[in-house]
Amino acid sequence: MTPSVPRFRFAPSPTGYLHVGNARAALFNWLEARRVGGEMLLRVEDTDRERSSSELIDNVLESLRWLGIDWDGDIVLQADSLDAHRAAAHQLLDAGRAYWCDCTSEQVQSRAKERGGPPGYDGFCRDRGLARSEATALRFRAPDEGTTNFTDLVRGEVSFDNKTIEDFVLLRSSGLPVFLLSNAYDDAAMGITHVVRGEDHVPGTPKYLLLRDALDLGRPEVFAHLPLLVNEGRQKLSKRKDSVSVAEFRAAGYLPEAMVNYLALLGWGPKDGVEIRPVEEIVERFRLADVTPSPAFFDVKKLQAFNAEYLRALPLERFLERARPFLSSDAAVGALATLAPLVQERVRLLSEVEPMIAFLVDEEVRIDEESWTKAMVKGKAAAEMLAATISGLEALEGWTADGIRAAVEAGAVAAGLVNAEGQPQLSKAQGPVRVATTGRSVGPPLFESLEALGRERTLDRLRAASARL
RNA sequence: GCCCCCAUCGUCUAGUGGCCUAGGACACCACCCUCUCAAGGUGGCGGCACGGGUUCGAAUCCCGUUGGGGGUGCCA
Numbered sequence: 134m135t136p137s138v139p140r141f142r143f144a145p146s147p148t149g150y151l152h153v154g155n156a157r158a159a160l161f162n163w164l165e166a167r168r169v170g171g172e173m174l175l176r177v178e179d180t181d182r183e184r185s186s187s188e189l190i191d192n193v194l195e196s197l198r199w200l201g202i203d204w205d206g207d208i209v210l211q212a213d214s215l216d217a218h219r220a221a222a223h224q225l226l227d228a229g230r231a232y233w234c235d236c237t238s239e240q241v242q243s244r245a246k247e248r249g250g251p252p253g254y255d256g257f258c259r260d261r262g263l264a265r266s267e268a269t270a271l272r273f274r275a276p277d278e279g280t281t282n283f284t285d286l287v288r289g290e291v292s293f294d295n296k297t298i299e300d301f302v303l304l305r306s307s308g309l310p311v312f313l314l315s316n317a318y319d320d321a322a323m324g325i326t327h328v329v330r331g332e333d334h335v336p337g338t339p340k341y342l343l344l345r346d347a348l349d350l351g352r353p354e355v356f357a358h359l360p361l362l363v364n365e366g367r368q369k370l371s372k373r374k375d376s377v378s379v380a381e382f383r384a385a386g387y388l389p390e391a392m393v394n395y396l397a398l399l400g401w402g403p404k405d406g407v408e409i410r411p412v413e414e415i416v417e418r419f420r421l422a423d424v425t426p427s428p429a430f431f432d433v434k435k436l437q438a439f440n441a442e443y444l445r446a447l448p449l450e451r452f453l454e455r456a457r458p459f460l461s462s463d464a465a466v467g468a469l470a471t472l473a474p475l476v477q478e479r480v481r482l483l484s485e486v487e488p489m490i491a492f493l494v495d496e497e498v499r500i501d502e503e504s505w506t507k508a509m510v511k512g513k514a515a516a517e518m519l520a521a522t523i524s525g526l527e528a529l530e531g532w533t534a535d536g537i538r539a540a541v542e543a544g545a546v547a548a549g550l551v552n553a554e555g556q557p558q559l560s561k562a563q564g565p566v567r568v569a570t571t572g573r574s575v576g577p578p579l580f581e582s583l584e585a586l587g588r589e590r591t592l593d594r595l596r597a598a599s600a601r602l
Numbered sequence: 603g604c605c606c607c608c609a610u611c612g613u614c615u616a617g618u619g620g621c622c623u624a625g626g627a628c629a630c631c632a633c634c635c636u637c638u639c640a641a642g643g644u645g646g647c648g649g650c651a652c653g654g655g656u657u658c659g660a661a662u663c664c665c666g667u668u669g670g671g672g673g674u675g676c677c678a
Contacts, residue, residue: 146678181677238675252603253674270676288607297605297674305676312678336606336673360608367670395614398627402615406626425615427608428671435614435628445641479640538637559637567638575639 139171139354141327143197143204144211144316146178147189150378151196153431154331154362154370157396161359162329163202164397164419174323175204178211180315196379200389201412209323211315218310218318221348222271222303230347231303233269234258253299271304273344281339286357287424293339301340317341321350329357329421332428333369357421360400361428370431377431386459386483387436391443395436399429409442441481452477459483468493471585475577492571493585498594504574508564509602514548515565519599521547522566523592532588534580541566541580569598 143159145151166173177193179185194208225231236257245252254272263269276295285291303314310318320328335358345352362370370377382392390412397415398408401424447455453473460466468490469476476489492498509515522544529536545551545562552558567579570591576582583591 144678148678178678184677234676236676241675249603272676291606293605299674302676307676309676311676316678331672332607333672334678337678339606358607361672363671369672398614400614402626404616406616408615408627425608429615430613432613432628438628441640475640481640541637557637561637563637573638577639579637 139166139169139326140174140324141166141171141329142174142176142320142323142325143202144176144178144319144330145193146181146312147186147193148181148184149189149372150380151193152370152372152375152377153379153382153396154377155193156196156200156202156379156392157362157399158329158331158359159197159202160200160393160396161357161400161419161421161424162327163204164416165327165329165421167416168419171327172205173203174206174209174325176209176211176319176323178312178316180211180215180310180312182212182309192378192380196383199383200379200393202393209319211319214319214322215310215315217322218315219304219308221318222310222314225273225303225347226271228347229274231271231273232259232261232300233263233265234272234300234302235263235266235268235270254301256300259300268306270302270306272300273303273340273347275300275340275343281342283338283342283352283356285335286355286422287360287426288335288358291335291338295339295343298339298343313337313340314344317344318348318350320353321345321348326354327357327421328353328355329359332358332361334358355421357424359424360426362399362431363428364431367428367430382436384484386480386485387440388443388455388483391436391440394443395439399431400424409439437481444480444483445478447477449473449477456483456486460487462494464494465490468585472577472581475581479577489576492573492576492582498570498572498597500568500572500598501574504568504572507574508568509598512564513561514550516599516602517548518544518550518562518565519569519595519602521545523595523599526588526592526595529588532584534584537583537591538580565598566595570594 141162143162145155145159163173165171177190179190222231234257236254241254242252244255244257248255258272259274275298279295280292281295281298282290282292301313302311304310338356342352364370364375372378379392383389393412394409394415397419401419402408403410403415403418444452453469456469457466460469465487469486471493472490476486480486480489522541525540525543526537529540541563542557542559545557545559548562550558550562563579564574567576568574570583570586
């Protein structure tokens, strides 16, 4: 079962959507596997029937594909080899390394409380010689002495006293194997040489090793426990409390390239300091052994900055393609086409595209009241500015950005919005026109926007705003 | 409680005994550019948790303290 090339695996449990922490674990497995020319396997740990579902499995797979994390061979469904896991457990029972236990978790807890010592199972049924029944779980008999050690590529030597390891459950009373057993067994069965997973698995590793040894399954060549991804409270990211599913980021308009690039930088950094680079280069430079051991905060702000940069770097045609799924109508697609380059350099997320061109799509302009107050009420000479601009635009021959600009500048002069030299001050004058025509105080450059809006709609909106003042 | 792990700017990192008066990125601030907003340019703010060692020399090695996190399920 020893493969000729290093073999990695990502083993998600489909008990929730794939979140960025899992994605990062998958990515680091993938990066190292691809760099060293190893294999990347995928195993779905669906032994918890209650919480697993095929819908969740699809979500995990879909998210991985979206990120461009591919895998070798067929997906292994852990539920398919439950019989082998059960057989392994019984092998342990026959060898005297496991025993049946009928303690309920309430009993275990109350005994621990009475004892005053550490919580956890106390080995109550070790020598009771119980037979299997509907109420019994099979427990592994952990050694009382010695230590269990392993070398971790990220953390160095890690050692556990065996006497701190409780007799953990192998088979539930329902007969179903638990994670630890299935996980350890399958890694061996699949010939996994590199176990790369989250730091939260460190305390379970001695149990994993004890099991592999007891079953005579050998040990993986390499362990690497990755630093956890944490939230602003410095707590492990939770798919329940933190909104971090990969699918949500996708829906919000993040590019998978940006996501992968950012994720690679959590716990690792290229020596040359160049952070934004193609994934091929990351594969070349990545070293599992260089991963830092301390937890990393998942910083959405930085992710957004990366996304914006990736968006801007896209050729125009590609940008249009990427934006399309985020546009709700053909009209929006058409509107974007007229202003695409100007929009492209102003959005951080693809979901921001449509709001930016909404003024071109909507029949009636939707005025943002805060912007209105700022430009029309607090701004200087708004009424004069609008009136003068309207007449200038009415007289305009042709309808180009340059012509519109000239008319607005003339409006500014007429409204007295000029500098010491008598030159129009567009920075002050453009506000009322912008809000009247686009509804907002910020947006793409005004004159190009109005050219796209057209003479009729521009003038209608300008007149309506003028009337409202 | 017990076990395990972690500790460089606000955040992510570079740094593996002298190249460090600690470098980059995001964020933040200022200025420039400018029709708003972006983008771009320039500059700035800001860090080796603390205390002991080892060494000619420590962000880098050792010990301790403090702080933080993970685990402690018949979840994975």
